[in-house]
Amino acid sequence: MKILHTADLHLGRQFMGLSLEEDHEVILDQILETLVVESADVLVIAGDVFDRASPPNSSIRQFNRFLKRLSEETDTAVVMISGNHDSGDRIEAMSVFSTASRVLVRGIADAVETPLVLRDEHGEIAFSALPFSYEYAAREVFRDESISTPADVIAAQIAAAKGQVPEGARWVVVAHAFVAGGAVGEAERALTRVGGIETVPADVFEGADYVALGHLHKPQEVGARHVRYSGAPLAFGFDEAGSEKSMTVVDLKADGVDIHTVPFRPIRQVHSLTGAFAELLAGTPSEDFIQAILTDEVPLIDPMKRLRAIYPNACHLAYARQARAPETKAFGTGRAAVTPIEMVGEFIKVVRGRETDANETAIVADKLHDAASGEEQT
Numbered sequence: 001m002k003i004l005h006t007a008d009l010h011l012g013r014q015f016m017g018l019s020l021e022e023d024h025e026v027i028l029d030q031i032l033e034t035l036v037v038e039s040a041d042v043l044v045i046a047g048d049v050f051d052r053a054s055p056p057n058s059s060i061r062q063f064n065r066f067l068k069r070l071s072e073e074t075d076t077a078v079v080m081i082s083g084n085h086d087s088g089d090r091i092e093a094m095s096v097f098s099t100a101s102r103v104l105v106r107g108i109a110d111a112v113e114t115p116l117v118l119r120d121e122h123g124e125i126a127f128s129a130l131p132f133s134y135e136y137a138a139r140e141v142f143r144d145e146s147i148s149t150p151a152d153v154i155a156a157q158i159a160a161a162k163g164q165v166p167e168g169a170r171w172v173v174v175a176h177a178f179v180a181g182g183a184v185g186e187a188e189r190a191l192t193r194v195g196g197i198e199t200v201p202a203d204v205f206e207g208a209d210y211v212a213l214g215h216l217h218k219p220q221e222v223g224a225r226h227v228r229y230s231g232a233p234l235a236f237g238f239d240e241a242g243s244e245k246s247m248t249v250v251d252l253k254a255d256g257v258d259i260h261t262v263p264f265r266p267i268r269q270v271h272s273l274t275g276a277f278a279e280l281l282a283g284t285p286s287e288d289f290i291q292a293i294l295t296d297e298v299p300l301i302d303p304m305k306r307l308r309a310i311y312p313n314a315c316h317l318a319y320a321r322q323a324r325a326p327e328t329k330a331f332g333t334g335r336a337a338v339t340p341i342e343m344v345g346e347f348i349k350v351v352r353g354r355e356t357d358a359n360e361t362a363i364v365a366d367k368l369h370d371a372a373s374g375e376e377q378t
Contacts, residue, residue, distance in 0.1 A: 004248075005250055007048065008047070022267065032066070041076065048085045131176070162207065170209045177215055
């Protein structure tokens with residue numbers, strides 16, 4: 001059986017104030033194209049379908065069109081879960097319109113993790129879809145007050161799922177979690193609690209033939225070859241400049257798996273350009289998202305406006321000599337400003353007399369993301 005594994009679409013997300021709706025439309029087309037080319041039997045979407053719990057209506061319509069085309073143009077089965085950015089209720093509601101024999105959509109954790117069971121020439125394959133759940137919700141669902149970490153949540157879900165897998169069936173687990181050992185980028189919203197970022201040990205998935213993960217945006221295996229993040233289809237930060245995004249194709253054999261990736265072909269890449277202002281102005285025009293790092297020693301008058309004549313989607317400007325304090329320009333404002341994260345960091349430094357650590361920065365980034373999302377929804 002052949003599985004196409006993707007995750008972290010983040011429909012509705014923007015890149016530093018610039019819409020990604022057209023970029024996402026192309027990515028969704030490429031997923032459909034790959035399903036046909038690879039003759040995939042199952043599409044797995046491992047969470048973070050949307051970028052926030054209340055996504056723009058245009059993003060909801062965009063995904064609905066994708067699902068409609070999926071059902072009309074392919075015979076592919078679908079397994080989909082909610083991630084930490086999604087509304088579990090919204091994702092769960094999509095299951096009402098699905099065909100139980102070919103679709104498993106899970107948005108809310110359940111004490112009875114009933115799998116989708118499919119067959120191929122080698123026998124049965126059980127797909128367990130484990131939606132993202134916070135500890136307080138899992139304690140209620142599983143009637144277990146000892147659940148206090150994301151690892152506890154996943155362990156409870158796995159225990160419930162194992163009991164429903166038919167004897168002799170191969171087992172595919174779909175989950176959205178931060179598995180220990182995974183490489184983290186700037187764009188992921190940390191699964192943060194008081195006390196730091198919580199991780200899930202890879203061995204909690206023992207017994208699964210393939211584990212399709214979501215949450216981390218870099219394609220990677222964690223702990224074992226069959227425990228894998230597909231990664232996000234688009235780059236969402238300049239730390240991902242030059243990285244290749246891909247879908248994971250899994251050929252589930254009678255014993256073991258064959259895995260290969262299919263690159264996404266985004267219409268706009270993410271690039272960081274370093275050089276003198278005059279050199280950048282003489283560069284090749286590009287519609288890509290551009291971060292310009294100027295090596296000029298003397299500050300220039302409104303360089304971003306002039307750069308955008310060559311790079312319309314330039315959205316970040318910094319001077320190499322001031323690497324400690326980059327200038328970020330909100331698209332269309334024409335005014336330089338310190339980023340919100342840096343501003344909060346400087347405030348904490350003044351109050352506490354020390355720099356923020358990685359965990360504190362992650363918490364600040366998460367809260368600022370929530371605040372920004374709230375403003376966009378009003």
